[in-house]
Amino acid sequence: MGGNAPPDAVSKELVHALNSKLCAPEGESTAGDWYEDLHHLWASQLSDQEESGQVSASSVPAVSSVGSASTSRDTSRDRQTMLTRLRPFVQPKWYSKALAYWDNEENCPPTIDGVLGGFGHVSGVDLVASRQFLSQLRLQNPQLGSQKAVECGAGIGRVVKGLLLEHFEHVELVEPSPRLLKAAEAYVAPGSGGGSGSGSGSGSKSGSGEAEKRRSGEAEKRRRREAEALSRVSFVWESGNKKQEKVPEAGRDDPNPSCDDGIGMQEYSPPERSLDLVWVQWAIGHLTDADFFSFLRRCERALRPGGVVCLKENCSASGHLVDSEDSSITRTKDYFQRVFELANMELVLEMEQEHFPDDLYPVFMFAIRPKAAIESDSRQEPVEAKEGTTGA
Numbered sequence: 001m002g003g004n005a006p007p008d009a010v011s012k013e014l015v016h017a018l019n020s021k022l023c024a025p026e027g028e029s030t031a032g033d034w035y036e037d038l039h040h041l042w043a044s045q046l047s048d049q050e051e052s053g054q055v056s057a058s059s060v061p062a063v064s065s066v067g068s069a070s071t072s073r074d075t076s077r078d079r080q081t082m083l084t085r086l087r088p089f090v091q092p093k094w095y096s097k098a099l100a101y102w103d104n105e106e107n108c109p110p111t112i113d114g115v116l117g118g119f120g121h122v123s124g125v126d127l128v129a130s131r132q133f134l135s136q137l138r139l140q141n142p143q144l145g146s147q148k149a150v151e152c153g154a155g156i157g158r159v160v161k162g163l164l165l166e167h168f169e170h171v172e173l174v175e176p177s178p179r180l181l182k183a184a185e186a187y188v189a190p191g192s193g194g195g196s197g198s199g200s201g202s203g204s205k206s207g208s209g210e211a212e213k214r215r216s217g218e219a220e221k222r223r224r225r226e227a228e229a230l231s232r233v234s235f236v237w238e239s240g241n242k243k244q245e246k247v248p249e250a251g252r253d254d255p256n257p258s259c260d261d262g263i264g265m266q267e268y269s270p271p272e273r274s275l276d277l278v279w280v281q282w283a284i285g286h287l288t289d290a291d292f293f294s295f296l297r298r299c300e301r302a303l304r305p306g307g308v309v310c311l312k313e314n315c316s317a318s319g320h321l322v323d324s325e326d327s328s329i330t331r332t333k334d335y336f337q338r339v340f341e342l343a344n345m346e347l348v349l350e351m352e353q354e355h356f357p358d359d360l361y362p363v364f365m366f367a368i369r370p371k372a373a374i375e376s377d378s379r380q381e382p383v384e385a386k387e388g389t390t391g392a
Contacts, residue, residue: 011290014342015039018289021338027320027329038289041320045094045327095176095264098286098327103177107326110183115155125355127162130281130312133351133365134167140349141367143306145276150174152265153283157184157233164279165229172275174236176264181235188233238263266291270302278302281312285328289339296343300370308348308369311336314361333364346371 015038019025025037035041102108113120138144149164150172151157157173164171173188175181238261265280265287278299287295299309314330321330340347345368353363 011042011288012039014290014293015042017342018335018338021341022332023334024318024332027322029322029324031324033322033324035320035322038320041322042288045322094288094327095266095286099176099264101326103179105179108177108180110156110180110187112156112158115158115180119357119360122356122360123158123162126353127159129351129353129355130159130163130365131166133310133312133349133367134163136351137308137310137349137367141306141308141369144308145304145306147304148172148275149277149279150270150275151279151281152268153280153286154184155180156187158187159279159281160184160233161188161229164277165232168276170232170234172234172236172270174263174265174268176262178237178262181237181262185235188230236263236268237261238267265295268295269298272301273304275299275302276304276307278307278309279312280310282314284311284313285323285330286326292339293343296339296345296368300343300345303369306369308367309345310365310367312353312363312365315364316361330361336364336366340366340368344371345369 019037019039022038027035027038027041029035033044035044108114108117111120112123116123146168148170149168151160151164152174154160154173154175155177160171160173173181173184175184265283284292284295296309303309313336315333315336316330318332320332320335323329337347347366348369349365349367351365353365356363
């Protein structure tokens, strides 16, 4: 396969490489379908596109150079060959189905409970663990800057407001649903109440004037803090084919009157060396294998020295689970580790979320950075956080 290989061929090569490395490549869907491996999964999910030649399980090559056994030198050369072949592989129906689900207010009200699928009560515990993860990450990776972060698949900005603004001077918010993106502008804006869930309340007209002054002063301080935070957030909109990064103005009802669409991770391409941290939580499962890989490659180019990509995701115990309703995949921990390897990224820190309800999937946090960055700092080793370091 040459350097100008079509996207479908690249996707098949990547999927074959993953299949050859995974301990459990099989999977199932919420609709009751069973998949023998990733080839079967994508051929089934994208079956409506097979006629156009974009997907064909029968034409998958029997052997992939990336997934074959080889010497270290050959493996490195094969990996670089694979990277040059990769092109974004966009499947309109897969992504349009996900967008239709999340852009529907009946499925996802623009609230914390809505974006967490009815599990809004775990938000506080989640943010505590993520905060501890970032603190430990800075100890493990002291080169990590604090100038700019981005959250992809950010919903209404729960993590942006509840976590990232505490650690970075500027935060960019990327979300494909225009409805949720507009809700995020309101959520981060002054008077929204933010992640704390506190409000001024109705109060009582009785009592001392001194107490009323104190309440009024506290409300004014809160408004100032939120206005300052708002000035440090930008929202990424897509107008036609042009990306627009907008910083809303406090008190303005419609900061983006001319922009109609958000941006999905499969389309997001940040400028080179512009980010210290990329945060993705409960969203990477909406990317196909090829787009996941391509997204990591674009993130690598966008990271500043010391920068990292952080993923916080559900992990299944064995095999993949496709949610047929919103076009997403719950993957295994083994899968994530294999994709990191193929993308030439290495693990800096890993931590499991604690104190979640037992009926939820295990949730893992991964911090990764380009392998070259790891090799340039012999003092740092990938670390798995010790048990008991997270929790409320």
